[in-house]
Amino acid sequence: MQAQAGALAGIKVLDLSRILGGPLCGQILGDHGADVLKVEPPQGDDTRAWGPPFRDGVASYYFGLNRNKRIQFLDLSTAEGQQRVRELMAQSDVVVENFKVGTMEKWGIGYEQMRxxxxxxxxxxxxxxxxxGPLGALPGYDAAVQAMAGLMSINGDADGDPLRVGLPVVDMVTGMNAALGVLLALHERTRSGLGQLVDAALYDSGLSLLHPHAANWFMSGKVPVRTGNAHPNIYPYDVIHTGGAPIFLAVGNDRQFRLLCDYIGQPALAEDARFVTAGQRSVHRAALKPLLTQAFARRDGQELADALMAIGVPAAPVLDVAQALEHPHTAHREMVVxxxxxxxxxxTPVKLSRTPASYRHAPLSEGVDFLPD
Incomplete structure (x- = not known):
């Protein structure tokens, strides 16, 4: 795609981070026009080795997080590297870092030392x-925070073990929250002229993902449990098997449920006292699911999902990653670059009408300094 000015054109970002949360923050800012210079240690970001697959000796994991950055390799443990970073900070609007707490202070280039x-x-x-705080300065990793923040306890089959979400959701949401915090601080700086510290912790982001389970616990005092694919508050909001591929039903109100029942030739279900309201359907889900499974047993999943969507009943086929990325709507939404x-x-999932994102630097492209003003 041809380079665009972008909403963050003119903003200079020094990305000192590695692994996931920080680099994702830097990539988000870079996609929207910021000039991002990423400083990596001489051996490179650890994720260069997180494969397979690899291309030219670099893992796909790294490629997924370091677009729209230029790279400089520096050893920040040396006086020369520290001086170079001071010079780069002086040219920057934003610094992103995720070193262990105290590391940059030991090198004389911490926030309080530089502000x-x-x-x-x-x-x-x-x-x-x-x-x-009680856990302050301890190292944090996505899966460990998923465990500590309660996410694993509500993920998985009801009769199974607690289960890690199958992607680094805490790291990714922390990266998004970090980018959001940077944008808030940039906006405030237009009034005050001053920078500030944006504090983005994996633990906080993990806890922030607990809706509606936290809200349920605050009101009821009942500890949430695993419900498999089913929503804890709404039903049918679950995977239902068909005569072909399974589909996910996401019926959120009584009207949608009546439309579903009429379409599958079971209008009486919508009048059954056990299922007539959303609350009753949630309470009596164990009785409702086998009735829906029986009604779907002779139907093709893809065709059923398409037909239900067409009449206003949220439903979707359960696709694998390749099917999702090759879907025509994925191309239409420009979600593969x-x-x-x-x-x-x-x-990028963030689409701006006047200042759209642009993709200017593939991962591994290198540069020595920021672009000139």
């Missing part, structure tokens, strides 16, 4: 648990 000299600088710190050199990656 007097660079009062305009927005400093985004991504940590596991924050810098203080291709760039010279064989790069393919996920597009």
């Amino acid at each position: 007097e000299a660079l009062p305009h600088l927005i400093w985004c710190r991504v940590t596991g648990f924050g810098s203080d 291709t760039m010279p050199g064989g790069y393919r990656g996920l597009g």
